[in-house]
Each structure stands twice: as C-alpha cells, then as structure tokens.
Amino acid sequence: MKNNFKYLALFAAAAVFVSCENEFEDSVTDGDLYTNGTADFSKYVSVGNSLTSGYADNALYLEGQQNSFPNIMAQQFELVGGGEFNQPLVNDNLGGLLLNGNQILPNRFVLAVGANGSPGPARIGGTPTTEITNKVTGPLNNYGVPGARVFHLGAPGYGSAAGIASGTANPYFARFSSSESSTVIDDAAAANGTFFTLWIGNNDILGYATSGGSGVDNNQTGQTNPAMQGDNSITNNNTFAGVYAALVAKMTANGAKGALINIPDVTSIPYFTTIPANPIPLDATTAAGVNMAYAQYNGGLRAAEAGQLITTAERIARTINFTEGANFVVITDVDLTNLSALGLPNIRQTTAADLITLPTRALLGTLADPSNPSSVRGVGVPLANSNVLTVTEQTRVSAAQDSYNATIAAIAQSNGLALVDAKTALGGLSTGGVAFNGGILTSTFATGGAFSLDGVHPTPRGYAFTANTVLQTINAFYGSTVPKVEIGNYKTIQPSNNVAQ
Amino acid sequence: MNKLKVFAVLCLMSAAAYAGGYRVSTQSNKQLAMGHTGVAVVNSADVLFFNPAGLVHLESKLNVSAGGFGVFSDVKYQNESTGAFAETDSPVGTPFYVYASYAVSDSFAVGLGVYTPYGSTVTWPTDWEGSHLVNEIELQAIFIQPTISYQIFENVSLGVGATIAIGSVDFNRNASRSLTDEQGDRANVAISDSGVTGYGWNAGIMFTPNENLTIGFNYRSLIDIESTEGEATFSNFPNSPLAPSNGVQGFEATLPLPAEATLGVGYETGKWLFAFDYNRAFWSEYEDLDIIFENGTESINPREYKDASSYRLGVQYTATDALTLRAGYYFDESPVKSGLFAPETPRNDSNAYTFGLSYAFSPRWAIDASFLYVRFKQVTESYNAYADPGASPSPFSGTYKSRALVPGIGITYTM
Known part of the structure; x- marks a missing residue:
C-alpha cells in the first residue's frame, strides 16, 4: 500500500506541467524584441x-x-x-x-x-x-x-x-x-x-x-x-x-x-485630383452654338491684344473654344488682366493644370438660372474663382x-x-x-x-x-x-x- | 530532492501533441496513458475503438468502461514585425467515451461504443489580429459504434463495426480585416449547426501467433459531416447596398472526418506489456472549407491538408495485483501544409508524453487515470489563401506557441 501511494504521488506530479509556462522564446510583450533607442517614449x-x-x-x-x-x-x-x-x-x-x-x-x-x-x-x-x-x-x-x-x-x-x-x-x-x-x-x-x-x-x-x-x-x-x-x-x-x-x-x-x-x-489630395479639368461633354452642334455665344468675347480679346493691353499668350489662353467631346470649363480667374474697361470679364477655359475642387462636382452642368437653358455652369456661366485652384x-x-x-x-x-x-x-x-x-x-x-x-x-x-x-x-x-x-x-x-x- | 528532480525533468521535456487537425486522440484512459497505442492491445472494452477484432479476446463475459478528459489548451500568437499578440481563452474540452462488450460465446462477442474522436475548441479574443480567419470555433462529433467480433481461426480474429457520427459546429469570424458598421463594430459572420449525422464503418483484424505477441490492423472509414440545415448569422454589417444584410440565413458546408488506418504490435512478457502503433490519417480529403450561403454568396477557404502519420509507443507494468502503471510517447505529424496554417487549428508537429495508472478496488471495479502533455514547438507560419473582398491576397503570418494538458479519469467494470 505504501508503494501505491508513492506511485500516486508521482502521478500527482503531473500537475507540475501546469507550472511550465507556454512562452515564446522571444516575446513581443516581454521586451525581448524591441528597444526604445535613445528616446524615452514613456509619455x-x-x-x-x-x-x-x-x-x-x-x-x-x-x-x-x-x-x-x-x-x-x-x-x-x-x-x-x-x-x-x-x-x-x-x-x-x-x-x-x-x-x-x-x-x-x-x-x-x-x-x-x-x-x-x-x-x-x-x-x-x-x-x-x-x-x-x-x-x-x-x-x-x-x-x-x-x-x-x-x-x-x-x-x-x-x-x-x-x-x-x-x-x-x-x-x-x-x-x-x-x-x-x-x-x-x-x-x-x-x-x-x-x-x-x-x-x-x-x-x-x-x-x-x-x-x-x-x-x-x-x-x-x-x-x-x-x-x-x-x-x-x-x-x-x-x-x-x-x-x-x-x-x-x-x-x-x-x-x-x-x-x-x-x-x-x-x-x-483627392479634393483637387478627382474632377478632371475637362468634365463637360458636348456634341458638335451644341459646341458650335456655345462658341457663337463667346464670339463677341473672343473678338474683344483680339482687340485688347491689338491695343497691347494683353499679350498674345494671354489672348490665346483666354480664348473660349468648345469642341465636340470632352471640354475644358469656363472659369473666373482673378489673376487675368482686368479688361473690364472693355466690358470683358476675367474668364478663360481651364487647362489640364488647373485643379477643380471636389465640391464643384455638384455644380458642374447645372443651370445658374433654372429658367435659362444656356446658363449651364462651366459652359454658358463661368465657374467661380472659389471652384478652381489655378496654376x-x-x-x-x-x-x-x-x-x-x-x-x-x-x-x-x-x-x-x-x-x-x-x-x-x-x-x-x-x-x-x-x-x-x-x-x-x-x-x-x-x-x-x-x-x-x-x-x-x-x-x-x-x-x-x-x-x-x-x-x-x-x-x-x-x-x-x-x-x-x-x-x-x-x-x-x-x-x-x-x-x- | 527526488521530487525536485522529477519537477525539473518534467519541465525540461520541451518536445511536445494531440493528433493533427481537429482529431483528438483521447479514446481511453488506459490506452492514452500508453501513448494512445492499442490496435494490438487487449486491456478492456476500450479495444472496441482501437481494434474491434480484440473484443472477442476479452476474458470476462461483460466488460464496461467509461471515462472522460479535461482538455486544457492554450495557444499564443505574435507577429514580430507588427508587435501584435493574442492568446486563446478556450473553454475546457471534455471528450468522453463509454464502451461495453458482451461475449456471446468463446468465439463471438458484441459491443457498443460511444466516443468523441473529433473536436476542436479554439477561442481567440474577439476582433483579434486574425479575427477575419477565426474568432471562435467549436467542432464536436459524437460517434456511436455497434460492433461484432469473431474468432475466425485459432490465431486470427476479426471485428467490424458501423459508425454513426453526430456532429455539431459553431464557427464565428469577422467578415473582413476592416469592415465595420456605422458604430465601428466589426462585421461578423457566425455559422451554427448541430445534430448533423454521417455514417461510416470500421474493421479490424488481430493476429496472435503466440501468447506473447499480438499484431493488429484497424481501418476507420471517412465520414463526411454535411451541414445543410444550420444557421448563418450576419451581424454588424453597415446599412448599405454595398454590404450583405444583417440577419439569419441558411448555409451549406461539408467537413470531412478523415479515414485512418493503424498497424501495431503488442508484446507481453511477465509483468510488462509493450505496444507500438503506426497510424496514418488520410487528411488529404480535407481540401477546403467552403461555406455556401443561402443568398448565393460563398466563403471559399482552402485547407489542402496532407495525409499524416503518427508513431506511438506505450508500456504497461503490473506493479501489484491492484496497481497497473503505464507510460507512453507519440510523435504526431501535422496535416497542415506550410502557407495554409490557419489559426482555427494552430497545430504543428508535436511530441506527446503520457502516463497513467489503474487501481483495482475489487476484482470487478477499477479506476483509470491518465495524463497527456502536449507542447508544440514554436512555429512561424502563415495562411496565404485569404483575401479581403475585391482585394489582393493578404497572408496572415505570425509565430504560434501551443500546448495542451489533458488529465483524464475513467472507470472499468468486468463481470
């Protein structure tokens, strides 16, 4: 019987296993793997x-x-x-x-x-x-x-x-x-x-x-x-x-x-890169009609150039021209030469380098005047200065x-x-x-x-x-x-x- | 001093096992104590599981044994490149068995067994690093096996049984690595089914060339647990046409309980009995865990398990008339392939050490106790087959450290 107890005691030693920890050789939580170098990250x-x-x-x-x-x-x-x-x-x-x-x-x-x-x-x-x-x-x-x-x-x-x-x-x-x-x-x-x-x-x-x-x-x-x-x-x-x-x-x-x-x-950031600079699709007939409406403005630009109020480069940059397909939008640009004396607004079409802001998406193609079908924003009516970050x-x-x-x-x-x-x-x-x-x-x-x-x-x-x-x-x-x-x-x-x- | 030595030796046994996958080798206290050998060992009615051909060799007319185990398992995960870590808090698993055999004649015996050879319970912290693969899984299968055993020749006996498997599954994981509802709670899918039945068979042969030597072979067939009537619960998905709806729906999934074959020898001399088993589990059947939801969406989870072997050694010593001591060891190969190491069954190759004893209180009653210690070697692995919906694969990698402590107790009655 005494022997039996001895064996039983040995069996009970099984419990010892419980005390053997299940640990990694190098633990991420025990400071084995990472150092703070010369910095103190405590606070x-x-x-x-x-x-x-x-x-x-x-x-x-x-x-x-x-x-x-x-x-x-x-x-x-x-x-x-x-x-x-x-x-x-x-x-x-x-x-x-x-x-x-x-x-x-x-x-x-x-x-x-x-x-x-x-x-x-x-x-x-x-x-x-x-x-x-x-x-x-x-x-x-x-x-x-x-x-x-x-x-x-x-x-x-x-x-x-x-x-x-x-x-x-x-x-x-x-x-x-x-x-x-x-x-x-x-x-x-x-x-x-x-x-x-x-x-x-x-x-x-x-x-x-x-x-x-x-x-x-x-x-x-x-x-x-x-x-x-x-x-x-x-x-x-x-x-x-x-x-x-x-x-x-x-x-x-x-x-x-x-x-x-x-x-x-x-x-x-996507606020500027999401809307393309040429978001307006037009067919040939509509484009021709829009160009008619801007003919007077374009003519005024040529007069301003002849009068040496603007450079040829600015005249070209400001000339409005819509074509069949995707079109650059008409915007207000306060950095253009002020030609209000000639009755010409500070507008031009965007180039690929201009950035149209994300909230402008909701405006594009909408009518500035609901009763006027030719008042499409970005086409007949220029986008505001606040809609575009120019070059x-x-x-x-x-x-x-x-x-x-x-x-x-x-x-x-x-x-x-x-x-x-x-x-x-x-x-x-x-x-x-x-x-x-x-x-x-x-x-x-x-x-x-x-x-x-x-x-x-x-x-x-x-x-x-x-x-x-x-x-x-x-x-x-x-x-x-x-x-x-x-x-x-x-x-x-x-x-x-x-x-x- | 001696106790200290025992302590030290036990702690130093760094090698580690169960069996691979979701197989849980705890079908007998007596045999588990001998490294879960038993295809060529006739100790008690437990042989009904290990080799039904052995039933006819039992000396008593009626043999009954029953027992259970507590599976205390613990898995730790860490990723050294991100500093992430987690530890399972799994509930205690409780596999059990009941066997009874009755000798109709000297050459014919019948028996019935109920046991739980498959199961897995792993509970990770909710929303842990690998929660897109598993938060919690609980698999269980109860097998019922009516068996007959016949002594066909003087040296050869046969046994055959039918197996009825009753399975249940609970599996909970997050829908992706980052999808949440509007409150920031992780979108989650849980599937649950129970009472799923499957059928299989098993057969064994036992050859006893002389009174010392026994050779046995046993085969257990594949059983597919096909779940068709369970519930899948979608929760914490945002209210959006871009995400699945919350609520309950049906699903279909199949989980194979693979076939296995065992060949072994037992040699008895004086008070000593030695046993060796070679076991091959045909895990390659487990190709993937595919869950097809009622709404037509599916979750495809490659597993591609490979067939795996285990090698088992056991020894038994009859110390006194009342006391029998046992010890054993086994090496268990993992069926998991590198690169498909999923945290739902985070097990690699393992070594296991077992010991135990039986104490007979009377000629009819005995108590059996066993202890299994499985400590898996630390392993750095990954599961490469996961991708968030619409995204490129994102391997889930890390280092795992597991162990399991399995004490068991049982009782044997003979008449």
Missing part, C-alpha cells in the same frame, strides 16, 4: 491640427480619433515602455458638434448609394451628442485641434467657448482647453511629455487652396501680423518661421525629444509650402529632433501608390483607400500609413525599433445609407 504628447486629432470625413468622430496616427503610434510605443495615451474623445460616431444644444458643425460623411444606384458622399443622419461646453477633464496626450494654423497654437483665448461665435476661438479646443485664456501649446507643454510630435502648417496653405485661392497670399502682401491673416489666406513665411520656432521651444523646454513632421502637397494659385501654395518645410527642417536640425518627410511619403500615394499586405494604397477618391470622403483627410488606413511613416523616421533617428502596424487591418471609407433625408 508621448502629440500637437497639431486635424491630422493629429484623427479628423476624417469632414468631422471629428470617435472611430476617427481612435485611429488617429498618434493613437496608433502610442499603441506601438507600449511595446517599448510607452504609457497610456488619452485623447479628448467626442461622444459618438456622428461627429457633429453642439454649442449650447445647437448643432454648429455637421455630421461626418459616409458613402451612400443614391436612388440612381451610384455611390457618393452624404452626411450620416442623427443628432450628435458632443456638447462643446461639457469640458473634457483628466490628463490628455493628444493636442490635435482641427482647423488650427501655426499661430493658433500660441493664441490665447483660442479655447474660449465664448469666442466661438465671433470666430476668435476653436470649438474643438474649447472642449478641452485648460482655461478660457490658455493656448494649445502651453497646455501641451504642461502635459510634460518625454516625447512629442508636432505637425502644424497644413492649414496655413490648405484654406487658401480649398477655397480656390479665394483668400490672400500674405507673402504677396507682406502682412506678418497673425491677427491680420484671415481665413483662406496663406500664412506669411516669416510669421510661420517665428511662431514655429517658439512652439518647438516650448515643447522641448523640459528636454523632451520628438519628431517634427513637414507639410505634404495639398494639391495631390498661378498653385504656385503661391507650393512656394509657401517649400518655405515652411525649409523652416521645419532647419528647426529639426538645430534642436536635434527627427524630421519626418511626410511630403515625400504621402506624395507616393498619388504617384503609383504604396503597396501593403493586401493591396496598393492610393490617393484615388473613395476607392484608393488612403483618403476619407472629404477628399482632404486620411482614412484610418491612411492614418496607419502615416503612423508607420513617422515610426520609421523615429526609429532611424533615435535608434529605436518600434514595430510598424499592419495597415490592411485599418478600415477605409464607411459605406452606409443611414443618411440625413
């Missing part, structure tokens, strides 16, 4: 505009925030000692904002299939629940404020709910500003991060571009006072440089390391962008910070695309995967690609080995017919 703080906040589909909504590039990066930083990452999350996936119970910003876009069977962007239905005056409390890591330009980050009162109606404050920042008079950059610096990213400057050219150059180029006017650089204007290069340096100084005052992200091309306007945008990027590169260099070349990385999306596991990510509207339905902001997949781009630069600069994410696991656009009726 990551992100600062910027809509691109940092996770804004997409023309709204800031919950799912977009959860897929913001800083949040994606923060999850990867957890593998190298990163702590928790708090964002000023909105309440819902509708995305609209309420101020004192009144909706002041619209819901997000989804891809809805219309009655005619063709899919297109439409705003999701429902009443949003995010009230600006309900302040976000608790510690934050993401200081991305949609709509912010470089000087807004240092503007006192930018987070004052009282200033929203008058336009001096930003509703998104008002939700989480530490006080009525605080600035974004002071709040972000007070978070005392060990590592930061700063991505600002996009809106300093974007508003001008998306408004078809409706605003002012402050590099032409020489205006350097931020208070005088209104909506849709291009921020003065010197203003940008001065403010940007001050922002970086605040974020690095505690010795934090970080990455500065430069400004990608705004003209390669001249594009040049102003890219000149400012180049100056900003030179500033960002120089400040990164002088402060020993990583410089993320988002211009090159995101540019790849519009020039052939970027391969990933499961496809090719491109900037094609709706189907390319990278850009959301507003045509300006990335999808979650686009933000994941952005996060990988930033991580790659950080790893190279700081000697860290933070792994990239699988971007195919992040969604693209949201199909839904739950749209406002």
Whole structure:
C-alpha cells in the first residue's frame, strides 16, 4: 500500500506541467524584441491640427480619433515602455458638434448609394451628442485641434467657448482647453511629455487652396501680423518661421525629444485630383452654338491684344473654344488682366493644370438660372474663382509650402529632433501608390483607400500609413525599433445609407 | 530532492501533441496513458475503438468502461514585425467515451461504443489580429459504434463495426480585416449547426501467433459531416447596398472526418506489456472549407491538408495485483501544409508524453487515470489563401506557441 501511494504521488506530479509556462522564446510583450533607442517614449504628447486629432470625413468622430496616427503610434510605443495615451474623445460616431444644444458643425460623411444606384458622399443622419461646453477633464496626450494654423497654437483665448461665435476661438479646443485664456501649446507643454510630435502648417496653405485661392497670399502682401491673416489666406513665411520656432521651444523646454513632421502637397489630395479639368461633354452642334455665344468675347480679346493691353499668350489662353467631346470649363480667374474697361470679364477655359475642387462636382452642368437653358455652369456661366485652384494659385501654395518645410527642417536640425518627410511619403500615394499586405494604397477618391470622403483627410488606413511613416523616421533617428502596424487591418471609407433625408 | 528532480525533468521535456487537425486522440484512459497505442492491445472494452477484432479476446463475459478528459489548451500568437499578440481563452474540452462488450460465446462477442474522436475548441479574443480567419470555433462529433467480433481461426480474429457520427459546429469570424458598421463594430459572420449525422464503418483484424505477441490492423472509414440545415448569422454589417444584410440565413458546408488506418504490435512478457502503433490519417480529403450561403454568396477557404502519420509507443507494468502503471510517447505529424496554417487549428508537429495508472478496488471495479502533455514547438507560419473582398491576397503570418494538458479519469467494470 505504501508503494501505491508513492506511485500516486508521482502521478500527482503531473500537475507540475501546469507550472511550465507556454512562452515564446522571444516575446513581443516581454521586451525581448524591441528597444526604445535613445528616446524615452514613456509619455508621448502629440500637437497639431486635424491630422493629429484623427479628423476624417469632414468631422471629428470617435472611430476617427481612435485611429488617429498618434493613437496608433502610442499603441506601438507600449511595446517599448510607452504609457497610456488619452485623447479628448467626442461622444459618438456622428461627429457633429453642439454649442449650447445647437448643432454648429455637421455630421461626418459616409458613402451612400443614391436612388440612381451610384455611390457618393452624404452626411450620416442623427443628432450628435458632443456638447462643446461639457469640458473634457483628466490628463490628455493628444493636442490635435482641427482647423488650427501655426499661430493658433500660441493664441490665447483660442479655447474660449465664448469666442466661438465671433470666430476668435476653436470649438474643438474649447472642449478641452485648460482655461478660457490658455493656448494649445502651453497646455501641451504642461502635459510634460518625454516625447512629442508636432505637425502644424497644413492649414496655413490648405484654406487658401480649398477655397480656390479665394483668400490672400500674405507673402504677396507682406502682412506678418497673425491677427491680420484671415481665413483662406496663406500664412506669411516669416510669421510661420517665428511662431514655429517658439512652439518647438516650448515643447522641448523640459528636454523632451520628438519628431517634427513637414507639410505634404495639398494639391495631390483627392479634393483637387478627382474632377478632371475637362468634365463637360458636348456634341458638335451644341459646341458650335456655345462658341457663337463667346464670339463677341473672343473678338474683344483680339482687340485688347491689338491695343497691347494683353499679350498674345494671354489672348490665346483666354480664348473660349468648345469642341465636340470632352471640354475644358469656363472659369473666373482673378489673376487675368482686368479688361473690364472693355466690358470683358476675367474668364478663360481651364487647362489640364488647373485643379477643380471636389465640391464643384455638384455644380458642374447645372443651370445658374433654372429658367435659362444656356446658363449651364462651366459652359454658358463661368465657374467661380472659389471652384478652381489655378496654376498661378498653385504656385503661391507650393512656394509657401517649400518655405515652411525649409523652416521645419532647419528647426529639426538645430534642436536635434527627427524630421519626418511626410511630403515625400504621402506624395507616393498619388504617384503609383504604396503597396501593403493586401493591396496598393492610393490617393484615388473613395476607392484608393488612403483618403476619407472629404477628399482632404486620411482614412484610418491612411492614418496607419502615416503612423508607420513617422515610426520609421523615429526609429532611424533615435535608434529605436518600434514595430510598424499592419495597415490592411485599418478600415477605409464607411459605406452606409443611414443618411440625413 | 527526488521530487525536485522529477519537477525539473518534467519541465525540461520541451518536445511536445494531440493528433493533427481537429482529431483528438483521447479514446481511453488506459490506452492514452500508453501513448494512445492499442490496435494490438487487449486491456478492456476500450479495444472496441482501437481494434474491434480484440473484443472477442476479452476474458470476462461483460466488460464496461467509461471515462472522460479535461482538455486544457492554450495557444499564443505574435507577429514580430507588427508587435501584435493574442492568446486563446478556450473553454475546457471534455471528450468522453463509454464502451461495453458482451461475449456471446468463446468465439463471438458484441459491443457498443460511444466516443468523441473529433473536436476542436479554439477561442481567440474577439476582433483579434486574425479575427477575419477565426474568432471562435467549436467542432464536436459524437460517434456511436455497434460492433461484432469473431474468432475466425485459432490465431486470427476479426471485428467490424458501423459508425454513426453526430456532429455539431459553431464557427464565428469577422467578415473582413476592416469592415465595420456605422458604430465601428466589426462585421461578423457566425455559422451554427448541430445534430448533423454521417455514417461510416470500421474493421479490424488481430493476429496472435503466440501468447506473447499480438499484431493488429484497424481501418476507420471517412465520414463526411454535411451541414445543410444550420444557421448563418450576419451581424454588424453597415446599412448599405454595398454590404450583405444583417440577419439569419441558411448555409451549406461539408467537413470531412478523415479515414485512418493503424498497424501495431503488442508484446507481453511477465509483468510488462509493450505496444507500438503506426497510424496514418488520410487528411488529404480535407481540401477546403467552403461555406455556401443561402443568398448565393460563398466563403471559399482552402485547407489542402496532407495525409499524416503518427508513431506511438506505450508500456504497461503490473506493479501489484491492484496497481497497473503505464507510460507512453507519440510523435504526431501535422496535416497542415506550410502557407495554409490557419489559426482555427494552430497545430504543428508535436511530441506527446503520457502516463497513467489503474487501481483495482475489487476484482470487478477499477479506476483509470491518465495524463497527456502536449507542447508544440514554436512555429512561424502563415495562411496565404485569404483575401479581403475585391482585394489582393493578404497572408496572415505570425509565430504560434501551443500546448495542451489533458488529465483524464475513467472507470472499468468486468463481470
């Protein structure tokens, strides 16, 4: 019997197996595989505009925030000692904002299939629940404020709910500003991060571009006072440089390391690349009829040329000529020589280099005057200046962008910070695309995967690609080995017919 | 000190198994303790499963045995290039068996067995990295086998049985890698069916050239579990003509429970019994898991399993009149091909160690206990046959580490 117990004891030792851990030789969670290099990712703080906040589909909504590039990066930083990452999350996936119970910003876009069977962007239905005056409390890591330009980050009162109606404050920042008079950059610096990213400057050219150059180029006017650089204007290069340096100084005052992200091309986003410059199909009879209507204008141009008011080149550029097939549209171009003294408007037909904005799609081919069949927009009636970003306007945008990027590169260099070349990385999306596991990510509207339905902001997949781009630069600069994410696991656009009726 | 040594040795046995695919080799506590050998071993009514030809060799008129197991399995996944990781939280599997045999005469015996040779329960965290392949799967098949056994010559006996399989399946996975509804909840498809029956047969032969040596061969046929009356539940799809509708619909799918053949020898000398089995499972039958939904859409999932072998060794020692000790080992080849390694059955080649004992409380009653330890070698593999709707294939790769602990207990009655 004694022997039997011995054997039984041996059998009981089977339980020992339970104590043998089922472990990987090198585990991703145990710090065996990745290093933080010379950076300290324990507290990551992100600062910027809509691109940092996770804004997409023309709204800031919950799912977009959860897929913001800083949040994606923060999850990867957890593998190298990163702590928790708090964002000023909105309440819902509708995305609209309420101020004192009144909706002041619209819901997000989804891809809805219309009655005619063709899919297109439409705003999701429902009443949003995010009230600006309900302040976000608790510690934050993401200081991305949609709509912010470089000087807004240092503007006192930018987070004052009282200033929203008058336009001096930003509703998104008002939700989480530490006080009525605080600035974004002071709040972000007070978070005392060990590592930061700063991505600002996009809106300093974007508003001008998306408004078809409706605003002012402050590099032409020489205006350097931020208070005088209104909506849709291009921020003065010197203003940008001065403010940007001050922002970086605040974020690095505690010795934090970080990455500065430069400004990608705004003209390669689907907002500008989706509508072709020659979207008007006409048959030969109609084209001849339209040309008749412009014969007087064309004749006036020849007279102006003879009078040496315009060059031959401008006369040719302005001459209206419709043909059978796809036609370039007639637009208003304020940069043309003013011939109003001759009774001639500032109009011309687009060229392949002009960029028609995405919202213009709804106008093309419609009648400006419903009772006048010859008032077709883009044919009989010119498109407005705000519908088209002309080549001249594009040049102003890219000149400012180049100056900003030179500033960002120089400040990164002088402060020993990583410089993320988002211009090159995101540019790849519009020039052939970027391969990933499961496809090719491109900037094609709706189907390319990278850009959301507003045509300006990335999808979650686009933000994941952005996060990988930033991580790659950080790893190279700081000697860290933070792994990239699988971007195919992040969604693209949201199909839904739950749209406002 | 001795205990410590035992601890250390047990922990160091890094080699690892069940059986491949969704086969679960736990059809007897006595035989599992001997590496799940048994085609040429006559211990109890359990031989009804291993080789029906052995039934007629049982000494008692009536033999009954029953038992069950707890399968504690654990799979970890990680992807070193992305830092993704996940671990299963599978419920405890509970395979069981009941066998009874009755000797009609010295040369003829009948028997009935009920057992669960196939099953798989793998529960990954919902919406984990590989959720487009599987969130959760639960397969089970109960076999009922009426059997007859006949001593045809002095040295040769035959056995044959019919098998009735009753299967059930629950399989839940996300519709793609990224599709969600308007609230960001992942679109999901779950299929469920139970009470699906299939039929097969099995036959065995046992040759006993002398009283020490036994040679056995057993063949079990393929059984297709054809599911036609189950329900497929689509949930969390967005309200859009571009996506399937939410709700329940029918589906059709076929899951093969493959044929297998086993050849083995048993050698008994004094208090010792040694057994060796070679087992071949014809998994190549499992080409794909295709689910055809009532609305006409289909989910095509290549598997392309290959036939696989296992090699089993067992030893039994009659320590005292009351106590019998057993130990065993087997090597089990995985039927899964490289590049088609799906996380629903994340198993690779394995080594398994088994041991156990029987204790007779009386001449009629005995209790059987066994323990199986399966620790699979870490494997880095991928499933290359997946593509999101309308997209290029996106291989799902990573490193897997699995193990299973299977304690079992049973009871034997003879009269």
